Amino acid sequence: MILLDTSVLQIDRSQDPLVLHWPVSGNVGGFRQFSTITEWREFILELGLHEAIPEVVSGKFLRAQKLYFLAWLDFDVIKAGELMALTALELALGDRYGKKRLAALLHHMVEKDGLNDEKLPMFKKYGGNIVANLNETDASRKARKGTP
Numbered sequence: 119m120i121l122l123d124t125s126v127l128q129i130d131r132s133q134d135p136l137v138l139h140w141p142v143s144g145n146v147g148g149f150r151q152f153s154t155i156t157e158w159r160e161f162i163l164e165l166g167l168h169e170a171i172p173e174v175v176s177g178k179f180l181r182a183q184k185l186y187f188l189a190w191l192d193f194d195v196i197k198a199g200e201l202m203a204l205t206a207l208e209l210a211l212g213d214r215y216g217k218k219r220l221a222a223l224l225h226h227m228v229e230k231d232g233l234n235d236e237k238l239p240m241f242k243k244y245g246g247n248i249v250a251n252l253n254e255t256d257a258s259r260k261a262r263k264g265t266p
Contacts, residue, residue, distance in 0.1 A: 137150070159187060179206040
């Protein structure tokens with residue numbers, strides 16, 4: 119990744135590390151701390167996609183990674199990175215399941231394709247309750263009878 123070259127930014131944050139709310143082993147509500155740009159870059163690169171993902175999707179996700187990397191300079195940029203990552207996800211799911219809203223696509227994956235926490239690498243690594251936070255099941259929607 120040529121644009122994620124740490125030689126461009128030799129910023130040390132030992133005195134004021136970048137802190138990110140991120141799960142750690144045994145604590146899904148944990149925090150990660152980064153004191154060097156190299157640590158930050160390695161963390162971002164760990165979030166890469168499988169090489170079998172189509173280039174049109176992986177290209178959009180790479181933009182999200184670049185924005186995350188730039189958050190080292192200005193943390194507000196991370197929100198733009200999150201939006202770009204969600205856009206890449208929506209594009210990938212839309213190609214697979216048809217053009218629908220992201221919420222509908224996630225719902226379809228849970229209800230029709232059997233997506234559950236055990237199938238998600240993030241769950242395997244950190245635990246938690248990922249699918250329930252992304253999707254309301256048909257059963258729980260019926261149980262609340264349409265009330266918010």
